[in-house]
Amino acid sequence: MNQRKVYNVAGKNARRVDGIEKVTGKALYTGDLQLPGMAYAKILRSPLAHARLMKVDASRAKGMSGVIATLTRDDIKDLNYKYGATYKDQSIVAVDKVRYVGDPVAAVLAESPAIAEQALDLIEVEYDELPKVTNIEEATAPGAIQVHPGDIARAELRGSVYDAPERFSGTNICYYLGFSRGDVAKGFAEADHVFEDTFRFQKVQHCSLEAHVNIAHYDGDKLTVWASCQDPFTLRDHLAGIFRLPLSRVRVIVPWVGGAYGGKLYVKAEPIAAALSWRTRRPVKLALSVSESFKTITRHPARVTVKTGVNKDGKLVARECQVYMNTGAYADAGPRVAQKAGYRALGPYKIPYAKVEAHGVYTNTVPAGAFRGFGALQVTWAYESQMDMIAARLGLDPLEFRLKNLLKKGDLYTAGDTPVDCDLNEGLLKVADAIKWRQKPSKPNRAKGISCCIKDAGGTYKVAGATVKMSSDGSVVLLTGTVELGQGPRTALTQVVAEELAMKLDQIAVAQLDTDVTPYDISTSASSSMVVMGTAVLRAAQDAKKQLLQCAAKVMKKKLDNLRLKDGKVVAKGGEGISYSKVIVDFFGSKAGEVIGKGLYKDKRSKKAILGSTTTFWEVGWGAVEVEVDTETGVIRLLNYVSAADAGKAINPEQCIGQDEGAVMFGIGHTLMEEMVYEDGQLLNPNYVDYRVPTFKDLPDHLHTILIENRNGPGPYGSKGLGEGGLLPVASAVANAVARAVGVRIQDLPLTPVKVWQAIQAKQRTA
Numbered sequence: 001m002n003q004r005k006v007y008n009v010a011g012k013n014a015r016r017v018d019g020i021e022k023v024t025g026k027a028l029y030t031g032d033l034q035l036p037g038m039a040y041a042k043i044l045r046s047p048l049a050h051a052r053l054m055k056v057d058a059s060r061a062k063g064m065s066g067v068i069a070t071l072t073r074d075d076i077k078d079l080n081y082k083y084g085a086t087y088k089d090q091s092i093v094a095v096d097k098v099r100y101v102g103d104p105v106a107a108v109l110a111e112s113p114a115i116a117e118q119a120l121d122l123i124e125v126e127y128d129e130l131p132k133v134t135n136i137e138e139a140t141a142p143g144a145i146q147v148h149p150g151d152i153a154r155a156e157l158r159g160s161v162y163d164a165p166e167r168f169s170g171t172n173i174c175y176y177l178g179f180s181r182g183d184v185a186k187g188f189a190e191a192d193h194v195f196e197d198t199f200r201f202q203k204v205q206h207c208s209l210e211a212h213v214n215i216a217h218y219d220g221d222k223l224t225v226w227a228s229c230q231d232p233f234t235l236r237d238h239l240a241g242i243f244r245l246p247l248s249r250v251r252v253i254v255p256w257v258g259g260a261y262g263g264k265l266y267v268k269a270e271p272i273a274a275a276l277s278w279r280t281r282r283p284v285k286l287a288l289s290v291s292e293s294f295k296t297i298t299r300h301p302a303r304v305t306v307k308t309g310v311n312k313d314g315k316l317v318a319r320e321c322q323v324y325m326n327t328g329a330y331a332d333a334g335p336r337v338a339q340k341a342g343y344r345a346l347g348p349y350k351i352p353y354a355k356v357e358a359h360g361v362y363t364n365t366v367p368a369g370a371f372r373g374f375g376a377l378q379v380t381w382a383y384e385s386q387m388d389m390i391a392a393r394l395g396l397d398p399l400e401f402r403l404k405n406l407l408k409k410g411d412l413y414t415a416g417d418t419p420v421d422c423d424l425n426e427g428l429l430k431v432a433d434a435i436k437w438r439q440k441p442s443k444p445n446r447a448k449g450i451s452c453c454i455k456d457a458g459g460t461y462k463v464a465g466a467t468v469k470m471s472s473d474g475s476v477v478l479l480t481g482t483v484e485l486g487q488g489p490r491t492a493l494t495q496v497v498a499e500e501l502a503m504k505l506d507q508i509a510v511a512q513l514d515t516d517v518t519p520y521d522i523s524t525s526a527s528s529s530m531v532v533m534g535t536a537v538l539r540a541a542q543d544a545k546k547q548l549l550q551c552a553a554k555v556m557k558k559k560l561d562n563l564r565l566k567d568g569k570v571v572a573k574g575g576e577g578i579s580y581s582k583v584i585v586d587f588f589g590s591k592a593g594e595v596i597g598k599g600l601y602k603d604k605r606s607k608k609a610i611l612g613s614t615t616t617f618w619e620v621g622w623g624a625v626e627v628e629v630d631t632e633t634g635v636i637r638l639l640n641y642v643s644a645a646d647a648g649k650a651i652n653p654e655q656c657i658g659q660d661e662g663a664v665m666f667g668i669g670h671t672l673m674e675e676m677v678y679e680d681g682q683l684l685n686p687n688y689v690d691y692r693v694p695t696f697k698d699l700p701d702h703l704h705t706i707l708i709e710n711r712n713g714p715g716p717y718g719s720k721g722l723g724e725g726g727l728l729p730v731a732s733a734v735a736n737a738v739a740r741a742v743g744v745r746i747q748d749l750p751l752t753p754v755k756v757w758q759a760i761q762a763k764q765r766t767a
Helices: 019-023 115-119 135-142 184-190 232-243 269-280 290-294 334-343 376-396 398-403 424-436 491-501 531-556 580-588 653-670 730-742 753-766
Strands: 039-045 051-057 066-072 104-110 122-128 152-157 174-180 194-203 215-220 222-225 252-253 284-287 302-310 316-328 352-360 445-459 463-468 476-480 508-509 561-566 569-572 595-603 619-628 634-644 703-710
Touching: 039 115, 039 269, 039 753, 051 104, 066 115, 066 269, 104 115, 104 269, 115 445, 135 302, 135 316, 135 352, 174 334, 184 302, 184 316, 184 352, 194 376, 215 269, 222 232, 222 269, 232 252, 252 316, 269 284, 302 376, 316 334, 316 376, 316 569, 334 352, 334 376, 334 445, 376 398, 376 445, 376 730, 398 424, 398 445, 424 445, 424 619, 424 634, 463 491, 463 531, 476 491, 476 531, 491 508, 531 561, 531 569, 531 580, 531 595, 569 580, 619 653, 619 730, 634 653, 634 730, 653 703, 653 730, 730 753
Parallel strands: 039 284, 152 174, 222 252, 316 352, 476 508, 634 703
Antiparallel strands: 039 104, 051 122, 066 104, 174 352, 194 302, 215 222, 215 284, 302 316, 445 619, 463 476, 463 595, 561 569, 619 634
């Protein structure tokens, strides 16, 4: 780790390198691209939640003027048509059954989107409707209809003696993680008080400004895909498998991406466009509507039961967590999300005895997958709500109760994992002081709430590479597999290169992400860009720097140890120095030369760690809020919200604050209003008219982020990742404040005015 205290570029606000293109409208997104001969695809989707496919006949659609091709189950038999992020349980279009409303049944390729849309009506489909399960309770009931008959749960049994996974055979449990610490029954016996509470988290949508869109072109030799995605290399690997092509004959290019938040990880609609191009040799654009994106991927609804044993002095003794995650009709990333939810369920506290069981559950609803926070939101909502409930039951101050039990820096979250790398007390006290925790509310029905959450961050089994190319004029091109989703990695990573090479930002360009030329990166996810890719970029810049100095030593006839980089020049002690351009030109003898630095990051696997790999860094979210509740309407007004983010070292402080504030706004959405509503298997609000998202009027009157910089991270200059931690405390902090303000405790999100008003009325009737 570089221990310099003075930074020229890193650690300072810098104008976003993609800012001008985006605000002027010059930035090209996938939907903006036009290729010669391009045709347009539309998808026919199932109107039923669960049914056998008795007939799919696209002959009439094929005969329609302007229709180029159709795609049904009969057209994919020669392909390796099953795929999935974790299990191959999904097919390009439905083959035997449909499993949710919106499941792709067929597709049409036409000369225009309008013609393709009209042709969908000509496809004849006969369904044999089957019983359905649309929530966790239905799916886990004895004798429930199976979404995927014959499948046995996949299991991760680490450090436990639980029953074999065969107990899930014939059920809708598609994933199970169990782990424990000590004899939890003994822990509960030793506790003075035992509390058990259940919390529910609803199904919500990613709501990216840009819906899912891709263009595919198979020219008979190579499949090229332009995709709005977060993991182009993983997508390339899946497509190569489906079409039985070597990786060298599949190319994925990522233009600008209009938001993702996990919803554009892994395979989505790309195989449909690719299959149509495979059949026709035409470029195919498949742009989903907002409604279709709602029917493509969601966040996991969850039911979390937390049982906690505590002594009369307020010390936690034991905790047992039962986590059920509704992964929808297909697994997608669900098993990994369930795994992470289970692992994160204990919270940031010292608990001698613990037991966790997490389950992924198939249902006949839209598949649930990766979403900003990756399983942490569901469990942090539960354990931090219960912490306040326990404090109230024991007559303890919620802040003091937490401070008494928080893990210390250097403590182990679980055996075999990375020790906690930050001072949890520091952040909690900072937000408490900022919200003036000990100051009583000035008006009735006002109160403050607090929350402290932790998640393992940086991903598991991450691999990333970067290349820094310095041309003969001294300018640099950075090749990085991190996708710019709007979170600002191009700017921050460029700052790392500029810092190492002692040059100006405007001399550094970032190449377009293209799997044919960009070094490998497994995905842009898990708050990993600054640490994982940042480390690869730092190493690549350091490699380029080393080569540049070696060249300079020969050109300048100086000792290597006497040379350093400063303001775009190689400087010797007591000398003026020469430009990078002169070094390269003189060394190579012409302008044809260049310096190429390479860097690699790779996670370390560990058999001792529950997840199979140690945590890269710990991401913490501290939040404190003051609310006012209108008892006549149930409306919650956010007066003040304070968030603290452990940045380690903020490479671009302004971007870090923006990411954290955006995370809080995301949290406000699922806390107060967002929910995908189902009735009899039908999604009732798959659009932005009926599905509410927060607007500026829903912002807190005052919103403030505190950046904590202790240089305790493993990334460049002590940096850590952030962007997800800010979401974690919002729901529980608000619910805790509402309970303190009006005395009603709501355990099912969202905290809508109707729900709050009904709880207040029920309380008044029993008073």
